[in-house]
Amino acid sequence: MTTGDAPAPAAHVPAFAAHIPAPAAPVALYVHVPFCRSLCPYCDFVVVAGAAAVGPRSRVSAYLRAVAAELDMRADALDAAFGRPGSDARPALETVYFGGGTPSLLPPGAIAALLDQIRARFGLAPGAEVTLEANPGPDDRGDLAGLARAGITRISIGAQSLQPDELRALGRRHRPADVADVVAGAREAGIASVSIDLLYDVPGQTLASWTETLEAALALGPDHVSAYALTLDDPEAEGLTGPSGDHLPTPPGARRWREAARATQDEDRAAGAYGLADAMLEASGYPWYELSNWARPGHQSRHNLVYWERRPYAAVGPGAHSFDGAMRHWNAARLDAWMAALVSVSGGVAPMLPPGGSESLDAATADTEALFLGLRLARGVPRNAALSRIDAFAWAAEHGLIEDGPGERVRLTLRGRLLSNELFARLV
Amino acid sequence: MSIPQSRLRNFSIIAHIDHGKSTLADRLLEQTHTIDPRQMTSQVLDSMDLEREKGITIKARAVRIEYTAADGLVYGLNLIDTPGHVDFAYEVSHSLQACEGAILVIDAAQGIEAQTLANVHLALRQNLVIVPVINKIDLPSAQPDVVMDELENVLAIPREEVLLASAKEGTGIAEILEAIVARVPPPKGNPRAPLRGLVFDSHYDQYKGVVTYVRLAAGTIHEHSRIRLMGSGAETDILELGVFRPQLVPVHELAAGEVGYIATGLKSVRDAQVGDTVTDAASPASEPLPGYLPAKSLVFAGIYPISGEDYPLLRDAMEKLHLNDASFTFEAESSIALGFGFRCGFLGLLHMEIVQERLEREFSLELIASAPSVEYRVTPMGGGPVLAVDNPALMPSAGEIETIEEPWVKLSVITPSTYIGPLMELSTNRRGTFTSMEYLDPTRVLLAFEMPLAELIIDYFDQLKSRSQGYASMDYEEIGYRSARLVKLDVLVNGEPVDALSLIVHRDKAHTAGRQLTEKLKELIPRQMFEVPVQAAIGSTVVARETIRAMRKNVLAKCYGGDITRKRKLLEKQKEGKQRMKRVGSVEIPQEAFLAVLRMGDAG
Numbered sequence A: 001m002t003t004g005d006a007p008a009p010a011a012h013v014p015a016f017a018a019h020i021p022a023p024a025a026p027v028a029l030y031v032h033v034p035f036c037r038s039l040c041p042y043c044d045f046v047v048v049a050g051a052a053a054v055g056p057r058s059r060v061s062a063y064l065r066a067v068a069a070e071l072d073m074r075a076d077a078l079d080a081a082f083g084r085p086g087s088d089a090r091p092a093l094e095t096v097y098f099g100g101g102t103p104s105l106l107p108p109g110a111i112a113a114l115l116d117q118i119r120a121r122f123g124l125a126p127g128a129e130v131t132l133e134a135n136p137g138p139d140d141r142g143d144l145a146g147l148a149r150a151g152i153t154r155i156s157i158g159a160q161s162l163q164p165d166e167l168r169a170l171g172r173r174h175r176p177a178d179v180a181d182v183v184a185g186a187r188e189a190g191i192a193s194v195s196i197d198l199l200y201d202v203p204g205q206t207l208a209s210w211t212e213t214l215e216a217a218l219a220l221g222p223d224h225v226s227a228y229a230l231t232l233d234d235p236e237a238e239g240l241t242g243p244s245g246d247h248l249p250t251p252p253g254a255r256r257w258r259e260a261a262r263a264t265q266d267e268d269r270a271a272g273a274y275g276l277a278d279a280m281l282e283a284s285g286y287p288w289y290e291l292s293n294w295a296r297p298g299h300q301s302r303h304n305l306v307y308w309e310r311r312p313y314a315a316v317g318p319g320a321h322s323f324d325g326a327m328r329h330w331n332a333a334r335l336d337a338w339m340a341a342l343v344s345v346s347g348g349v350a351p352m353l354p355p356g357g358s359e360s361l362d363a364a365t366a367d368t369e370a371l372f373l374g375l376r377l378a379r380g381v382p383r384n385a386a387l388s389r390i391d392a393f394a395w396a397a398e399h400g401l402i403e404d405g406p407g408e409r410v411r412l413t414l415r416g417r418l419l420s421n422e423l424f425a426r427l428v
Numbered sequence B: 001m002s003i004p005q006s007r008l009r010n011f012s013i014i015a016h017i018d019h020g021k022s023t024l025a026d027r028l029l030e031q032t033h034t035i036d037p038r039q040m041t042s043q044v045l046d047s048m049d050l051e052r053e054k055g056i057t058i059k060a061r062a063v064r065i066e067y068t069a070a071d072g073l074v075y076g077l078n079l080i081d082t083p084g085h086v087d088f089a090y091e092v093s094h095s096l097q098a099c100e101g102a103i104l105v106i107d108a109a110q111g112i113e114a115q116t117l118a119n120v121h122l123a124l125r126q127n128l129v130i131v132p133v134i135n136k137i138d139l140p141s142a143q144p145d146v147v148m149d150e151l152e153n154v155l156a157i158p159r160e161e162v163l164l165a166s167a168k169e170g171t172g173i174a175e176i177l178e179a180i181v182a183r184v185p186p187p188k189g190n191p192r193a194p195l196r197g198l199v200f201d202s203h204y205d206q207y208k209g210v211v212t213y214v215r216l217a218a219g220t221i222h223e224h225s226r227i228r229l230m231g232s233g234a235e236t237d238i239l240e241l242g243v244f245r246p247q248l249v250p251v252h253e254l255a256a257g258e259v260g261y262i263a264t265g266l267k268s269v270r271d272a273q274v275g276d277t278v279t280d281a282a283s284p285a286s287e288p289l290p291g292y293l294p295a296k297s298l299v300f301a302g303i304y305p306i307s308g309e310d311y312p313l314l315r316d317a318m319e320k321l322h323l324n325d326a327s328f329t330f331e332a333e334s335s336i337a338l339g340f341g342f343r344c345g346f347l348g349l350l351h352m353e354i355v356q357e358r359l360e361r362e363f364s365l366e367l368i369a370s371a372p373s374v375e376y377r378v379t380p381m382g383g384g385p386v387l388a389v390d391n392p393a394l395m396p397s398a399g400e401i402e403t404i405e406e407p408w409v410k411l412s413v414i415t416p417s418t419y420i421g422p423l424m425e426l427s428t429n430r431r432g433t434f435t436s437m438e439y440l441d442p443t444r445v446l447l448a449f450e451m452p453l454a455e456l457i458i459d460y461f462d463q464l465k466s467r468s469q470g471y472a473s474m475d476y477e478e479i480g481y482r483s484a485r486l487v488k489l490d491v492l493v494n495g496e497p498v499d500a501l502s503l504i505v506h507r508d509k510a511h512t513a514g515r516q517l518t519e520k521l522k523e524l525i526p527r528q529m530f531e532v533p534v535q536a537a538i539g540s541t542v543v544a545r546e547t548i549r550a551m552r553k554n555v556l557a558k559c560y561g562g563d564i565t566r567k568r569k570l571l572e573k574q575k576e577g578k579q580r581m582k583r584v585g586s587v588e589i590p591q592e593a594f595l596a597v598l599r600m601g602d603a604g
């Protein structure tokens, strides 16, 4: 860190002076809603399914009380550190994101109440983007008109595929027609921005079936498309499932499913699928703006851009991650422990912040993050930022991974996007 | 303590592996009250961890015993327990040089085996008195009469001389002690002549420096003597003088014929090598003792630290271990694939395995060994001096070679006659030729073959054991070089030869070996930024080829909901993986790929 008076030698000047870590108030808020009707075998999110999610014994109302409590406590802390919402150091939120899980399972009234609370305690800027993730199944998608009335401006639909057999192989509960229904419903309800999530490199997929999925998705006229490679990580092996970890252990059935699915994955097919998606989306008026995201002009996910641009964001709910510019913090994954801390059952005991973990970032780590997150974006990173890692960038140029972009910037080529980890691993 | 030279007896215990030498040594130590019964364990002289784990003796150990004989006099006995495995014949012959007699132990159930013969011949060559002992007579399968017949027929040892014992149960031990006193002559050497002591072993002690083990051929040494090592010229005041009981016990003096240790305080291991002669600095002897012929390495391999920074530690470890095991050789070498390391010569495969394990354990190193090789002799095209090549990577290209010769051995196999067929087949598959067969008794034969050493060091011994259900034993000795149709098989990754993976193989086996190697490497080398051909070639002729396709995709596509920490950690893990890779040209090869391929070499 360059805190002394003497200027550091030129070669060691950090790439982005702006990234010398200092805490700041959030400009975005993530709310994790951990409920799903059933568990998809590849799912790596913090989710509880079945009776805990729906029906008489569901934990939803207890969850809502806890989330309200956490919102208040996080807001109290921000008030103390940066002042009331709207004051100079405490800008109103630009985006709110209800992610999951399946947030569309929550009643619109509950969403409306949460948004009221958020507006009061965090502030919501005029024209703020308020996203909600929805699953397409008829009993999953929720009351779209009600959600729109509650203040949802953007909906992200977990379509994954538009091939019936692929959906079955993925253990999804909906049919391709359901996706069309949700898109239509969202439009009818007046939701301004509609996004569709798709998966490639999934069991049974061919480049032909992927092309059909892309064509069918484009035919629905979404504003935004995300295409993710099916990623079969093992959070347990990464050490993320302990008591303060932000993940739950993978059930044995899901583990077996993943083993079998992994055997069907194919690097060459996956690379082909990505290239195909990029070409078709670009040609249809959806240029890429992030490695896995394509959008019509004006429809980029402002919330996700906050992550990639390393702007500060708050987060509530089990397993949720926040960032204040200097520290990354996460809540532990277990729903019970999270709720137990926030809601006192017998009364009397004051609520506490839930268990979790955190890491503080030094200037070098912050620089590194700025590079590998910035390079995920189509606009890339400033040319002079590359100077501090000249070897890695020279290597990337030699292998055709990067190119010059407009405005003295460096960005990934198509090949570079597919092989981005090869460069990023040289940057960390 | 001072026992006249006429009452000293120096002897080794020799036998085939596992016939009970160390157990017999236990009983001799017990009966003479050398070791406190509370400190007694079985095979107490096998004190190295590796020896205890493997249940075999690796290093010869000397012990000083005081024995009150039936004649009422106290005798000083210096016993040396020797290893039985064929790789350590060199250690046995050193031990025998310090003795006038040898106890030959023969298992009553197994009879004469290959190293029984080899070790007896070593002892006879040095004119030692042999005290034959048939051991394990407690076993239900013991056949002392049959074994006595064998001894008489094969070694011309008269049955009257043979003693019967059970080292396990302690029977026959008193007779053995009496036979040593009666049959083994006392050492010669004038205690008043100038001091000459042969360094037969040593170890390094942090506080006492190099501790040399000596047998005095002449003269007397005192605890305050100043000594000189005649070979290195180093001089030093003795820190401590003593004998092995078996732990080090200080004494005031040692005289001609005795065996003991000298703590020299010398810090450099080169100042006091095994085979050097210790003399008195003030009145030195004029001539050093003959010393030892250097051990002849038969098997060669590169030993490398897994992480390059450990190279200086490895060098230091090699020097220190060499002090305790002078029979391996080492010389710095470097490999493109494995970095800096040492080309080492060993007495055999077990010796190689033990040296590697001792380096790893005693010096906390992680090592990788290249595939074992023998030493080839290469006559260059158009004359010129013959080259000795013990590293396949350094073999000249085929066009520059007039002839290649490889070492051959005479192989002696003792087996029950039922296994003659399978063992003949095994040996001829290994390019061996059968030379003779001799019946030791009606059911057991001694087979002799000649065979290239290279074929023997792959896994011949394991095959011999498995095809004879464990009954056959073997011994071999070098019989010189013969020319052969050998070729060097190079492995090229992206056109670059990977030196550590070169092999010398017989022409007829080259294609198969090449195919196996390239297929395995294709499996093990991850995709690179570009397409990578993997080839096996003899000179410029490619005999096998595989292609590793270019990497197409390595991307963290998924959005982990703001969890940047996880993304960064995954990238850091990828980075660590890359740092562990070895680079060949511009190709990154994981260390595991080398290990797997080198192991495949072991399996033949």
Ligand SMILES: Nc1nc2c(ncn2[C@@H]2O[C@H](COP(=O)(O)OP(=O)(O)OP(=O)(O)O)[C@@H](O)[C@H]2O)c(=O)[nH]1
Residues within 6 Å of the ligand: B015, B016, B017, B018, B019, B020, B021, B022, B023, B024, B043, B055, B056, B057, B058, B082, B083, B084, B085, B135, B136, B137, B138, B139, B165, B166, B167, B168, B169
């Ligand atoms: N039944 C029986 N077993 C014995 C006797 N002597 C030794 N053994 C066993 O034979 C095995 C080998 O004994 P060791 O004393 O280690 O043999 P060694 O000759 O020193 O072996 P190396 O040093 O490896 O050549 C051990 O399991 C002993 O317990 C005996 O008199 N009777």
Ligand code: SF4
Residues within 6 Å of the ligand: A035, A036, A038, A039, A040, A042, A043, A044, A045, A047, A100, A101, A102, A135, A158
């Ligand atoms: S719907 Fe989404 S969050 Fe729920 S289990 Fe499936 S993948 Fe996970």
Ligand SMILES: [Mg+2]
Residues within 6 Å of the ligand: B021, B022, B023, B046, B056, B057, B081, B082, B083, B084
């Ligand atoms: Mg032994």
